[in-house]
Amino acid sequence: MILKPFALCLAFIIGTTLPAGAERPILVTVDDLPVAAGRFHPDTEERKTLTRDLLEVLARHEIQAVGLVTWHNLRGDEEIALLEQWLEAGHELGNHSSRHLSYSSTSIDEYVEDIEDARARLAALLEPHDEQVRFFRFPMLREGDTAEKLAAMRAYLQRSGQRNLPVTIDNQDWSFEEPWLEALVSGDAERIRAVGDDYQAAMHLSVRHHERTGDRLFERETPQILLLHANAVGAAQWDRLFTWLRATGHRFATADEVLADPVFDEPHDYVGPRGPSLWDRILVRRQTEEAKSEVEGLLQTQAAAWSRGDLDSFCSVYADDALFVSPSGLTQGREEILQRYRAKYKDREGMGQLTLEVLQFEAVQGTEISMLGDARPSRIHGASVAARWRLTYPDREGAEGLTLLVLRSGRDGWKITQDASM
Numbered sequence: 001m002i003l004k005p006f007a008l009c010l011a012f013i014i015g016t017t018l019p020a021g022a023e024r025p026i027l028v029t030v031d032d033l034p035v036a037a038g039r040f041h042p043d044t045e046e047r048k049t050l051t052r053d054l055l056e057v058l059a060r061h062e063i064q065a066v067g068l069v070t071w072h073n074l075r076g077d078e079e080i081a082l083l084e085q086w087l088e089a090g091h092e093l094g095n096h097s098s099r100h101l102s103y104s105s106t107s108i109d110e111y112v113e114d115i116e117d118a119r120a121r122l123a124a125l126l127e128p129h130d131e132q133v134r135f136f137r138f139p140m141l142r143e144g145d146t147a148e149k150l151a152a153m154r155a156y157l158q159r160s161g162q163r164n165l166p167v168t169i170d171n172q173d174w175s176f177e178e179p180w181l182e183a184l185v186s187g188d189a190e191r192i193r194a195v196g197d198d199y200q201a202a203m204h205l206s207v208r209h210h211e212r213t214g215d216r217l218f219e220r221e222t223p224q225i226l227l228l229h230a231n232a233v234g235a236a237q238w239d240r241l242f243t244w245l246r247a248t249g250h251r252f253a254t255a256d257e258v259l260a261d262p263v264f265d266e267p268h269d270y271v272g273p274r275g276p277s278l279w280d281r282i283l284v285r286r287q288t289e290e291a292k293s294e295v296e297g298l299l300q301t302q303a304a305a306w307s308r309g310d311l312d313s314f315c316s317v318y319a320d321d322a323l324f325v326s327p328s329g330l331t332q333g334r335e336e337i338l339q340r341y342r343a344k345y346k347d348r349e350g351m352g353q354l355t356l357e358v359l360q361f362e363a364v365q366g367t368e369i370s371m372l373g374d375a376r377p378s379r380i381h382g383a384s385v386a387a388r389w390r391l392t393y394p395d396r397e398g399a400e401g402l403t404l405l406v407l408r409s410g411r412d413g414w415k416i417t418q419d420a421s422m
């Protein structure tokens with residue numbers, strides 16, 4: 001954290017560029033090979049030209065990329081020659097499925113079969129090159145909308161020797177393909193320039209946003225994995241994009257170098273229908289753990305208040321309009337809940353010592369779509385907690401039961417909004 005401003009300052013004084021180590025490593029990954037959005041590119045010659053142009057701009061910037069192959073995107077076996085060109089140019093090819101299915105709407109068996117078919121085909125292509133399929137990328141970055149699906153693919157990937165290649169800089173570069181091609185057809189130079197400018201601006205925002213998220217998570221400059229697609233807008237715009245990346249302190253790095261950074265070892269168990277950036281997945285896990293410990297802390301404070309006979313404090317964690325559900329009926333409102341307890345427990349001795357044991361914690365958190373169209377996890381809005389309560393007394397038998405609490409997280413911290421105790 002201290003080194004960078006110092007290095008910048010030094011570079012300014014002595015008039016040199018930053019030493020290589022001070023630049024942020026970034027891995028370029030290109031999805032949907034050989035050609036993304038094939039419906040716009042039916043012509044064989046055009047597809048060859050597009051491949052040549054993409055490889056040319058990568059070479060110009062001395063980038064060693066990972067290209068992710070989607071077999072459904074090949075127009076016949078002769079297009080294997082396009083994939084061979086990526087290998088000959090020194091890029092690594094990874095598995096990006098056969099049919100580009102959404103895992104969120106596909107069964108585990110069907111999905112794994114599709115991925116395994118694709119892996120076997122790619123392995124056969126790589127074998128004469130003495131290379132193996134090392135990487136897999138989830139289509140649309142959807143890694144599982146249930147915990148069972150998440151675990152099933154992780155087990156399959158491990159068994160088959162593939163590593164999930166995550167994306168840290170998620171973006172919507174693919175969405176510029178159609179407007180770009182329409183602008184080209186129009187022949188309107190102003191329109192073409194405008195689409196190009198929008199592409200660049202959107203990519204700059206995505207790069208900055210995700211880098212900031214990663215850097216905040218790890219409190220240092222984090223290496224990044226950029227998602228791009230093999231399309232015509234990319235062939236035309238990458239040179240400008242890569243030039244900007246270099247000018248803003250990035251250094252193009254290999255998959256091995258980038259993935260060796262320990263940030264990529266931090267676990268996450270993000271389950272959801274959409275595919276956010278790796279940083280957002282990690283952020284959700286950390287936020288969930290933080291929320292869990294806050295709520296557990298709140299319940300311990302509440303139990304301590306009860307045990308010292310302080311019903312006011314005990315009830316202060318209920319929201320103004322909280323609903324209390326018990327076998328004897330419903331009580332609405334914090335004040336009414338307090339009065340109910342007061343009526344039931346006349347003195348401290350009758351209250352005993354309370355302990356609350358959290359049996360299950362579930363954060364309430366969903367998906368939001370950013371202005372640029374990226375899926376990102378929402379903040380944690382609330383939580384539900386299943387807990388066991390126990391009352392013990394020095395001179396008589398205790399009691400125990402269960403409770404289900406619903407809590408809301410707001411400006412004034414966590415508040416219980418619903419409490420079903422039995």
Ligand SMILES: [Zn+2]
Pocket residue numbers: 031032096100139140
């Ligand atoms: Zn894809």
